[in-house]
Amino acid sequence: MRLFLALTPRRGLPPPLAEVVVAVAVSFVAIAVPMPAPTAAADDDAAVAAADAALVASADEPVVRRPSMRQLGPSGNPVRPPSRREIADGRAVVRRRFYEEFSHTETAVGARVAAETLLAAATTEADRTVRWVLLDEARRLGEASGQAGIISRSFTTAAGFYDFDDVAGELRSLEQIPVRALDGGRAAALAKAAEHLAARAANEDRFPQAVAAETIAARAWQRAGNAIAAREAATRAAAIERR
Secondary structure, eight states: OOOTTOOOOOOOOOSOHHHHHHHTTSOOOOOOOOOOOOOSSOOOHHHHHHHHHHHHHHHTSOOOOOSOOOOBOTTSSBOOOOOHHHHHHHHHHHHHHTHHHHTTTTSHHHHHHHHHHHHHHHHHOOOHHHHHHHHHHHHHHHHHTTOHHHHHHHHHHHHTTOOSOHHHHHHHHHHTSOGGGOOHHHHHHHHHHHHHHHHHHHHTTOHHHHHHHHHHHHHHHHHHTOHHHHHHHHHHHHHHHTO
């Protein structure tokens, strides 16, 4: 189990947009490749260490203020994500409480059902640490099964309770989904999620992130067999780059 923002290091800028525009002209046959979902086995020391390292990285992310309803702490300031020790404790609580759900995450369907359950539980969870872990687990299951909608919902919910850079976090998470392994439906869902993220980033004048998200959208639309939408996403990315 990883931290909510336990994602791989920030990658470089996407390949030249000219390559994307050329690539979208090629037709692809969408084939369904099942994404392996994590098992219910306890995280080993290496996994815990990786999650803790990612927590440090996420804590260093510059916080970008945006209009949203956030939970406030006693001092009236937005609540920061839990500490490493708190997350480790919350991880054990969530695994025990939702043991049955985690035991069926070997398939994409099981992972989606489990993620939906965790998302629903997070909206009413009073404990700030357990809530964070619930959302992180939902995000992780969505990422592993190629369900971009789950990822977006987990970040949107978290942004309502915690003060962190959800744009950067969601972008890194969407980048982890292997586009070529998706079927047409999941590829289209990824494209839509990336387009929404790109619009948010552009509205906040975060143009590199907007370009990266539009590039993901172009590739995902291409995989979904929608060449027109792929070209439109690539054109938007090019326009943003010129700003």
